[in-house]
Amino acid sequence: MPKYRICPSILNADLLNLDREISRIAQESDLLHLDIMDNIFVPNKTFDLSESQRIIASSPIPVDVHLMIADPDDSAAVYALAGATSVTFHLEASTDVGSTVESIKSAGARVGLAIKPGTPFSAIEEYLPLLDMVLVMTVEPGFGGQSFMAEMMPKVRQVRSAIDQLPLPTPWLQVDGGVTLETILKAAEAGADTFVAGSAVFRSPEPAAMIIEMKNLLNRATLI
Numbered sequence: 001m002p003k004y005r006i007c008p009s010i011l012n013a014d015l016l017n018l019d020r021e022i023s024r025i026a027q028e029s030d031l032l033h034l035d036i037m038d039n040i041f042v043p044n045k046t047f048d049l050s051e052s053q054r055i056i057a058s059s060p061i062p063v064d065v066h067l068m069i070a071d072p073d074d075s076a077a078v079y080a081l082a083g084a085t086s087v088t089f090h091l092e093a094s095t096d097v098g099s100t101v102e103s104i105k106s107a108g109a110r111v112g113l114a115i116k117p118g119t120p121f122s123a124i125e126e127y128l129p130l131l132d133m134v135l136v137m138t139v140e141p142g143f144g145g146q147s148f149m150a151e152m153m154p155k156v157r158q159v160r161s162a163i164d165q166l167p168l169p170t171p172w173l174q175v176d177g178g179v180t181l182e183t184i185l186k187a188a189e190a191g192a193d194t195f196v197a198g199s200a201v202f203r204s205p206e207p208a209a210m211i212i213e214m215k216n217l218l219n220r221a222t223l224i
Contacts, residue, residue, distance in 0.1 A: 005030035009198035031064040042142035080107030088112030139177025148178025160191025
C-alpha cells in the first residue's frame with residue numbers, strides 16, 4: 001500500500017490563534033505546510049523570516065516549508081537551519097537549482113522542487129535524482145481557496161512515471177492547491193502521495209477529523 005501523507009497548510013488557518021490551530025491538527029498530520037510568500041514572486045505576502053522561525057521552532061510536528069519567493073537561492077538554507085524538515089523552492093525563481101538543492105541538504109533538510117501550472121515536467125526532469133520531493137502546483141501559487149486544476153494530472157503522471165524509474169529511496173510527489181475530499185483521489189490516481197490541504201482542513205468544523213477522512217478515503221481506494 002502506498003504511504004500517503006497529508007500536510008495541512010496554515011495559509012487558511014486562524015492566524016491570530018495559530019498555536020491553537022496547529023494543535024488541532026498535529027496528531028493526525030504528517031507535516032505542517034508553511035507557505036512563505038514575498039509579494040514579488042507571487043502577489044501575496046505571508047510570514048517573514050522571524051515569524052517563520054517562531055512557527056518552525058514551536059510546531060509539535062515537522063514543518064514542510066514552501067518558498068514562493070523571488071530569491072530562494074539566497075535564503076532557502078536559512079529555513080533549513082531554522083529546523084524545517086523539508087524546504088521546497090520554485091524552479092521558476094531559481095537561477096542555480098543545483099547549488100540551492102545542495103545548500104538545503106547541507107543545512108540538514110529534505111529538499112523539494114516546485115513547478116507552477118504553466119511549467120512543463122521537462123523543465124525539472126534532470127533534477128529528479130537530486131530531490132527528496134517534487135511539488136506539482138494544482139493552482140496558481142499565491143492564494144488559498146482556489147479550485148483544483150484537474151488538467152495538471154497528466155503532468156503528475158509524467159512525474160510519477162519518471163520517479164518510479166529512479167533507485168530507492170525515491171522522491172515524494174506532492175500536489176498543492178484545491179485538495180479536498182472531492183479531488184484528492186484524482187491526484188492519488190495520477191500518482192501523488194503527498195497532499196497539501198488548506199481550506200478543506202482549516203475551514204472544516206473538525207480539522208483533525210477531515211484529515212482522518214482524507215486518509216481513510218485514500219486507503220480504501222488503494223485496497224479496491
